[in-house]
Amino acid sequence: MPKIVIALGGNALQSKNSEPTAEAQLAVVRKTCEYIAEISASGYELAIVHGNGPQVGRIMLAGETARDVVPAMPFDVCGAMSQGYIGYHIQQALRYALAKWNKNIPVVSIVTQMVVERDDPAFANPTKPIGGFYTREEAEELTASKGYVMKEDAGRGYRRVIASPLPRKIVEIDQVRQLWDKTIVITCGGGGVPVVENMDGTLEGVEAVIDKDYAAELLAEQMDTDALMILTEVEMVSIHWGKPNQQNLRHMSLAEAARYVQEGHFAPGSMLPKVQACMNFVRSNPGKKAIITSLDHAVDALKGTTGTVITFA
Ligand SMILES: Nc1ncnc2c1ncn2[C@@H]1O[C@H](COP(=O)(O)OP(=O)(O)O)[C@@H](O)[C@H]1O
Ligand SMILES: NC(=O)OP(=O)(O)O
Numbered sequence: 001m002p003k004i005v006i007a008l009g010g011n012a013l014q015s016k017n018s019e020p021t022a023e024a025q026l027a028v029v030r031k032t033c034e035y036i037a038e039i040s041a042s043g044y045e046l047a048i049v050h051g052n053g054p055q056v057g058r059i060m061l062a063g064e065t066a067r068d069v070v071p072a073m074p075f076d077v078c079g080a081m082s083q084g085y086i087g088y089h090i091q092q093a094l095r096y097a098l099a100k101w102n103k104n105i106p107v108v109s110i111v112t113q114m115v116v117e118r119d120d121p122a123f124a125n126p127t128k129p130i131g132g133f134y135t136r137e138e139a140e141e142l143t144a145s146k147g148y149v150m151k152e153d154a155g156r157g158y159r160r161v162i163a164s165p166l167p168r169k170i171v172e173i174d175q176v177r178q179l180w181d182k183t184i185v186i187t188c189g190g191g192g193v194p195v196v197e198n199m200d201g202t203l204e205g206v207e208a209v210i211d212k213d214y215a216a217e218l219l220a221e222q223m224d225t226d227a228l229m230i231l232t233e234v235e236m237v238s239i240h241w242g243k244p245n246q247q248n249l250r251h252m253s254l255a256e257a258a259r260y261v262q263e264g265h266f267a268p269g270s271m272l273p274k275v276q277a278c279m280n281f282v283r284s285n286p287g288k289k290a291i292i293t294s295l296d297h298a299v300d301a302l303k304g305t306t307g308t309v310i311t312f313a
Helices: 023-043 053-065 075-099 136-146 173-180 212-222 252-263 271-284 297-304
Strands: 003-008 045-050 107-108 113-115 130-132 151-153 158-162 184-186 192-196 202-205 227-232 237-239 245-250 251-253 288-293 306-311
Touching: 003 023, 003 212, 003 297, 023 045, 023 075, 023 297, 045 075, 045 212, 053 075, 053 130, 075 107, 075 184, 075 202, 130 136, 136 158, 151 227, 173 184, 173 212, 192 245, 212 227, 212 271, 227 271, 227 297, 237 271, 245 306, 251 252, 252 271, 252 306, 271 288, 271 306, 288 297
Parallel strands: 003 045, 003 227, 045 184, 107 184, 113 192, 227 288, 251 306
Antiparallel strands: 130 158, 151 158, 192 202, 237 245, 288 306
């Protein structure tokens, strides 16, 4: 059976038309799980990685806002919380969606730790957008009142940014391997809870949010999957994105992708890590493919009728 890692975008899991409530997210997750169940039923072995940018930012904000009443939780704990509730939504929705195909495969989330390097340069240069979107004035006010670093995010408004070191080692990879054959595993949620390894071998959480696109790529490499699929809000990656001459791409070779990256077509913190994760995957696995598309085009993209496919040549 072909194996695939499917990465679900944190923003894509939020409803665009309503408040960012748990109920609104569950509705999007339910719909998404219908597509994932179809992929599973069509004969793929799969694992799911999800983002957590909006979710972890809001958990953090809630804690900071309630600081006078209860102590705020650190970032790594908020990351673990986001893995818990997003994983729970996916477990519940996917189990139901699979049953419609008469597939009773267990769906299990693993609270996953991801080792990062203590001296990763990303700690000195926050780039990962989290939480909601703000106007420039609101962003300036948040910087003044809470000390947040705020940056514009792909033309969609201002968001808080925090450090996003590269994922180096999936701590629970052996457990993912043990479960893989008979289970759909949800792992590396939010890129994994970022931890550093101490000299004595203990792990310690750090203040960061790992990019789930890079984490999904690492998982795909470690599990030797046939494909990596990154699902987000757009059906295809574009060049000249958002401009009158926008051109959607059905295919990119590694060399073409590298040129587009060089030319600055992909926004940092949003589309750039997705493209770079796909490039890393096909560079290490010539002959395999990576796909970027939207949640609702996942099935068609696997059939080859839409989405952006990245291959080595
Ligand atoms: N070149 C591009 N082509 C397509 N979308 C782009 C491009 N550059 C930036 N984007 C934006 O990046 C978004 C995907 O990033 P993001 O929302 O951060 O992902 P996620 O769904 O993983 O949270 C798209 O929905 C789009 O708004
Ligand atoms: N952690 C992470 O990459 O989240 P998003 O998918 O929300 O960017």
